[in-house]
Amino acid sequence: MKPMYPLLEVHTHSIAQNTLHLVELCRSCSIGVTGVIKGFNGIPEVAAVMAKAGCQHIASSRIEQLTALKERGILLPTMLIRIPRLCEVEAVARHIDISLNSEQSTIEALNEQCRIQGTRHQVILMLDTGDLREGFFEGTQLVELAAHIEKNLPYIRLAGVGTNLGCYGSIKPSTDNLGELCRWAEAVETRIGRRLDIISGGSSTSLPLMLEGKMPARVNNLRLGEAILNNRDLPDLWGAPIPGTRQDTFILKAQVVEVKHKPTHPIGELFLDAFGNKPEYPDRGTRLRALLAVGRQDLGDSSKLIPLDEGVQVIGGSSDHCIVDVEDSPRPVAVGDVLSFSMFYGPMLFLCTSPYVEKVLK
Numbered sequence: 001m002k003p004m005y006p007l008l009e010v011h012t013h014s015i016a017q018n019t020l021h022l023v024e025l026c027r028s029c030s031i032g033v034t035g036v037i038k039g040f041n042g043i044p045e046v047a048a049v050m051a052k053a054g055c056q057h058i059a060s061s062r063i064e065q066l067t068a069l070k071e072r073g074i075l076l077p078t079m080l081i082r083i084p085r086l087c088e089v090e091a092v093a094r095h096i097d098i099s100l101n102s103e104q105s106t107i108e109a110l111n112e113q114c115r116i117q118g119t120r121h122q123v124i125l126m127l128d129t130g131d132l133r134e135g136f137f138e139g140t141q142l143v144e145l146a147a148h149i150e151k152n153l154p155y156i157r158l159a160g161v162g163t164n165l166g167c168y169g170s171i172k173p174s175t176d177n178l179g180e181l182c183r184w185a186e187a188v189e190t191r192i193g194r195r196l197d198i199i200s201g202g203s204s205t206s207l208p209l210m211l212e213g214k215m216p217a218r219v220n221n222l223r224l225g226e227a228i229l230n231n232r233d234l235p236d237l238w239g240a241p242i243p244g245t246r247q248d249t250f251i252l253k254a255q256v257v258e259v260k261h262k263p264t265h266p267i268g269e270l271f272l273d274a275f276g277n278k279p280e281y282p283d284r285g286t287r288l289r290a291l292l293a294v295g296r297q298d299l300g301d302s303s304k305l306i307p308l309d310e311g312v313q314v315i316g317g318s319s320d321h322c323i324v325d326v327e328d329s330p331r332p333v334a335v336g337d338v339l340s341f342s343m344f345y346g347p348m349l350f351l352c353t354s355p356y357v358e359k360v361l362k
């Protein structure tokens, strides 16, 4: 059968290698890895690869992805890493082992559901250490809720505390903010009279601190997606490559539907593009361009694609098209040709979720 494009190759061997390598690196710092699968829409075969490579838990923001794994017999503990919705607490109590939490009413609803179902659920209380997404802003309130859970909620086990950085507020993980997490963890331990199982010090963006040997000693868990899956943000945006990890994990193949010489600056009065933006169009004269049949509906922001063919440069796109400059391509580009792209996190997330994109597991 002839392949249909666009297609997304998922190189599971590279993902397995990255997981094994990062699990080992983290283990040498006494840190366990929670493998985060939301970035690839939880494709079960890929999640299974991460589970097999030594992750402690498998995590997602989407409960559907985690329940699908249990149905396939992947029995590693599951972690819901978006604060549970009140409308899903019944399912969370039934299917999920651990969830990240910051609201007493939600945890009490989980306790009640577990009582009804005769199950037990574990929670990690989130502390906001400055990134301003989820979590308690006041550590004292976190300690109070921890004590309340320990004393009054018999169907909930307080597994630990965690924080999230580098998401909304773009705050860099540091000895300061993760040290603050550890201090509040110890305040909880003093209050409840036992050690916590998990002190979860963030996501892939916490790896540079760990690799510099500056991770506060009590942090014993990281929740890793990006560094395992595309491994692009750390080397390219943070200037911190991780030796021994691969980037040939997700590869987009898209087909050329038009090749023409055109000016680089649009003709007529500049107004707005299809998404209401006013992009800039540097005038580089007339260039040879190719139009690809894949667009923002499939991949989000085309500037987050990384062309793998020499002399190809992404110049923009719309919902259903991506435009590439091929003037400098050493081989002639023709209609029907297939161009390949690596990518940052955004396109991986969109492409894995799009029903218009064929996924080919390698």
Ligand SMILES: *Cc1c(COP(=O)(O)O)cnc(C)c1O
Pocket: 036, 038, 039, 061, 081, 082, 100, 164, 202, 203, 204, 205, 223, 224, 225, 226, 227
């Ligand atoms: C997405 C997410 C992660 C994983 O982040 P990566 O950058 O992919 O490593 C970890 N924790 C939470 C709460 C998340 O939402």
